[in-house]
Amino acid sequence: MLSKADAEAVRAQNRRLVIDHFRHQPVSTRRRMSAVTGLSLSAASSIASDLVRVGILSESEPVDRQRSRGRPEVGLHLRGAAASVAVLKISVGEIAVSLADYQGQVLAALRRDVDLSALSADAFVALARSVLSDGLETLSPQHGPLRQVVATVQGVTDGAERRIIWSPILKPRGIDLATPLEALTGARVRVLNDCGVMPERFRWGNEIGSPDFAVLFIGFGVGMGLRLSGRTFRGAQSSAVEFGHLNHIPGGDLCRCGNRGCIEAYAGDYAIWRAAKGASPSLFEKRVPDAAMKDLADAAREGETAAVLAFERAGEAIGYGLGRLFTLMDPLPVVFIGSGAEAMDLLEVSIRRAIKASAIDGIGADTPFVVMSDVDKVTLEASTTLALAALDEAFSTAASGPVEEAAE
Amino acid sequence: MLSKADAEAVRAQNRRLVIDHFRHQPVSTRRRMSAVTGLSLSAASSIASDLVRVGILSESEPVDRQRSRGRPEVGLHLRGAAASVAVLKISVGEIAVSLADYQGQVLAALRRDVDLSALSADAFVALARSVLSDGLETLSPQHGPLRQVVATVQGVTDGAERRIIWSPILKPRGIDLATPLEALTGARVRVLNDCGVMPERFRWGNEIGSPDFAVLFIGFGVGMGLRLSGRTFRGAQSSAVEFGHLNHIPGGDLCRCGNRGCIEAYAGDYAIWRAAKGASPSLFEKRVPDAAMKDLADAAREGETAAVLAFERAGEAIGYGLGRLFTLMDPLPVVFIGSGAEAMDLLEVSIRRAIKASAIDGIGADTPFVVMSDVDKVTLEASTTLALAALDEAFSTAASGPVEEAAE
DNA sequence: GAGACTTATTCCAAGCCTCGGAAAAAATCG
DNA sequence: CGATTTTTTCCGAGGCTTGGAATAAGTCTC
Incomplete structure (x- = not known):
């Protein structure tokens, strides 16, 4: 309006x-x-x-x-001391916290190994509070007041950015994480899908050279973040852009989400492993170690048929997904990241071939691909950027002095 | 920026x-x-x-x-006489023109039956000029000056809204239609995909009750227009949202666009007919008459197996497409329109079942459906609204009197 | 070392725009 | 015909940007 x-x-x-x-x-x-x-x-x-x-x-x-x-x-x-922000990255085996000042300087970072798989909602929230709390201890008075917290998690979060609607790494559903963390910190807390925030990493640079692009994470799961016309896309009701669960083949392979035929069921670590080794579907209860995936990729590079085919199948699923995406919203440059991106040499050909087969006129088959490494770093930087951007907005509209008044 | x-x-x-x-x-x-x-x-x-x-x-x-x-x-x-707008609807057998004043009152409407299939680019442009020209003759001096023209066509148009990149109803590609029409009229001309503008029809009303919704055309082809957060979505490089050519099944049925497995190849008139009657693929060279489709639907309603299955297959393709769309951008209310929408009683069950199978958690399977009739009217009204909205924008930013100066 | 020369900031009057309240306009009611 | 009511217009105040003048703070030249 x-x-x-x-x-x-x-x-x-x-x-x-x-x-x-x-x-x-x-x-x-x-x-x-x-x-x-x-x-x-x-x-x-x-x-x-x-x-x-x-x-x-x-x-x-x-x-x-x-x-x-x-x-x-x-x-x-x-002025760095104008405020500070915290980001919380909740992932499979660990919770990481990073603090930054208003200038973007990282003030502290810590991580704690955790097993979230069996936790109740309350226990999970308590754990998140405790880790964040540990991080905040490192803040000294010379630092600015904490104003924004961004928590990211794999899975679906709600449009209000407060709840984890569903996450593959948590048993309980619909966990309100924002309210307890706001109570703890007194700062505004936003809860978001981890892949969804990734495009923020490129908000202030021009590395991609386009106001529209996609960031595609391939690893234990498959996720995407979209930036369209210079805005990070978010659905109205949820974090949306569930690329990993975009249906690839009706009635196809079984996915962690319970549906059949999702892209992740072909291109996630567990799916590639399953295809190459013939392992049982229950495999996706636990992560395939990065080292094992590396070995599998090496086997494929040496021409082992089952491995080659598994990676080709993965590339095809990703390519069809991209082709479908491009059909709906035009071709975009794609940034690949995650352990799967390490195997781009094995995936690229089949990805591009599949885009060609699925997009009108094969448009987008030659779209630029960028491969980045260090997902964890990118995610933390992206979240920090998002938090700082929210602060910028708050400071812009604040009628009077937002930080401290003239006299000092 | x-x-x-x-x-x-x-x-x-x-x-x-x-x-x-x-x-x-x-x-x-x-x-x-x-x-x-x-x-x-x-x-x-x-x-x-x-x-x-x-x-x-x-x-x-x-x-x-x-x-x-x-x-x-x-x-x-x-003030109606502040300006006038023209819209040009180019479709399979005809070109229609409609003129409206600034208040939205329709001033004139005419249509001419044409066969575009064999025309060269120049001949097509000349024809479009001639039809538009006929329409403009009906404008009298008491009407405001023509300021905006919107031309819609089935197919892909460019992001600058000037060219027809590709249309199934035209042989030549990349036709610049805006430049010659601007030369003819002196008004700003925009060339757009017909389905893409449909959401504009609801810009100023609240019939849908949501700032996000999709308009899905099912007929001789399958097309979609999206409205997201109160803005009609357009791709950066083209009209985009080629829902009809969103891949449904890799390597599936042959589509008019040359690819295999597009939704249209299952849910377009010709595809339903082909599935029910076993007709040859070349069928899609010409339109299936609306009456024939109606008979086929009646046959299905009376339980004729081949017909029932053909409609079910169509519904499944549409449903998977919607499920995929919802996976990427959250569930949306859907407005169905076009001859295929007349058969919603045959399609709805399989559409909803397919959404359930393809969207995470089956989310969106219960999204509201609205069925509308009279596509032609809706398209013309939508284009008119778009043209008027552009005028509104121009009148808002014009520093001084945009129409005529004080003295009158 | 003093005055000339340069370049970055600040100061100031003018022009718009919105706002709130007072004044004016245009009907009806008694 | 005057009182009352409701809509519009008028007017001064205050905030913001602007262009140009004035000021500040160095370097360069003689």
Whole structure:
């Protein structure tokens, strides 16, 4: 719905613009900011001074001391101590926490090995609280107040970003994680699907070179995050984009989710293993070790037929899925990540062949693929970026000083 | 990308708000408008008077003459003569044109039977020009200037909304239709996929009761339009949402598009006919008459096995497609339209069963279905709405009088 | 070392826009 | 015909951006 605009909205929008500039240009000056944003020098200066006053920006020595003549420019950058954010990554064997300041500097990181498989909802929440709590202990008063927490988990989360509707790594369903963590921290907490946030990792860079792209995780499961027209896609009611459970073949192989024919049932670690080794379906109760998958990939590289076929089948499932996605929303560059992405040499040909077979005119069969490593790092960075972006938004619209008032 | 805001942007935004109000409330007053939009009485009044001055709004007698006391309210409504729009619907056997004024009143409508199948690009463009030209003859000077043209066609159009990339009803590919029509009319021309615009039909009403929904056309082909978070979805490079060519079964039945296994190859008229009658694949060179499909449906209703199975197969393909769509972007209410929608009694059970089998947890199997009739009317209304919405946008941002200047 | 020269910021008056409240307009009621 | 009621318009205040003038803070030149 449209909403009315007034002078306050103008200021908010321009503050947003300025803060966003510092996400792209960590150290800048009033003058440069004016040029980049298109704001007049006066407006840019006024907003900058305002933000310094309320503690969102800091002034510092300029970096660029090449130009000799003239009054030296005053360096400006986001003030780390303006606030801090926490991200919580809940995955199969562990819970990881990472803290960052407003500038994006990582303040602390820790992880705890846990077995979530048998926990009740309450026990799980208590465990999450405890791990997050441990992380917060490392925050000292010199750090800014914790303002945002982002928790990610494999599975489906709700559209309000508060509950875990369903996760393959948890027995109970519909767990409200946001409320107890908000009670613990006093900060805003958002609960999201882990793959869904991944595109955020590229929010402020231009690594992909397109405002539209997909991030495809292939590992113990298969998941996707979409960025469309520069916005990370989320469904209205849930985290959506359940690419791993996009049906590949009606009535096909059995998937962890209980349905038949999901992409994951062909391309997840357990599915590739199952296809190559003829293991029983109950295999997906536990993870296939990364090392075992590596060995399997090596076997395929050496030409072992069953292994080769298993990877080809996986590539075909992924390719048909991408072809279907492209049919619905045009071809996108795809970032591959996760242990499965390590085997891209075994998958790429069949992926592209399947896209060709399933998309109109074979469109998208030549879309750019990017392979990235270190999923854990990418996920944590993505969550941190999302948390910081939410803070930016809050700081933009806050009528008065959002952090601390003038007198200090 | 974010853009800076200033006083002008504020005015533009609030004008947009006011114009939009009149789309929902065709006859209103300054006071009511102020209440609904949230603008102060002064601002609302100022904008309204402004719009009257430049000829976008007209004043008239109030409708509601119940309330007796007090100064009578001045009725306000969009001024039809502010501009006019044309829509061009290019389909298998005919080209239809419809003209409407800025208020949405239809000024004229005509159709011409044509055979497009053998035409060259130039001949096709000449024909389209000629039909549109005939339509424009009916415009008299008392009507506002033609400002927007929307042409719809079955097939894929480009993201810039100028070209027909590929259409099953035309031999040549990549036809630039916008440029010649702009030369003819002097108005902005947009070329779009016919099904893609359908959701526009519901832009200003609340018939669906949700900002997210899908319109699914089932007939000689299968097509879809999506509305997500109150915006009609379009791909970055093309019209996208080629639901009919979403792959249903890898390597499955042959489709008109040349691929195998598309939904259309199971659920299009020709596919149902083919399945029931065992006709040759080349059948899809020409349309199955609506009457023949009706007879087939009646046969199925009377229990003729081949017919029943053909419709069930169609429903299954559609249901799997919807399940896949819902897996990617959450369940949506679906509006069914087209000759295939007449057979919903034969399709619904298998559609819902297939959704259940293909979406996680069967989510969306109970999503609301709405059946509408008269595709042609809906398409023309949808295109008209889209054209008017573009005009609204242009009138909102125009700094000064967009139609005619004060003196008149 | 002082004045000229440069470049970055800040200050200021002008122009828009919205807002709230007062004033004006246009009917009906008694 | 005056009082009352309800809708609009008018007016001053306050916030924001803008362009240009003024100020600040260095380097360069002689």
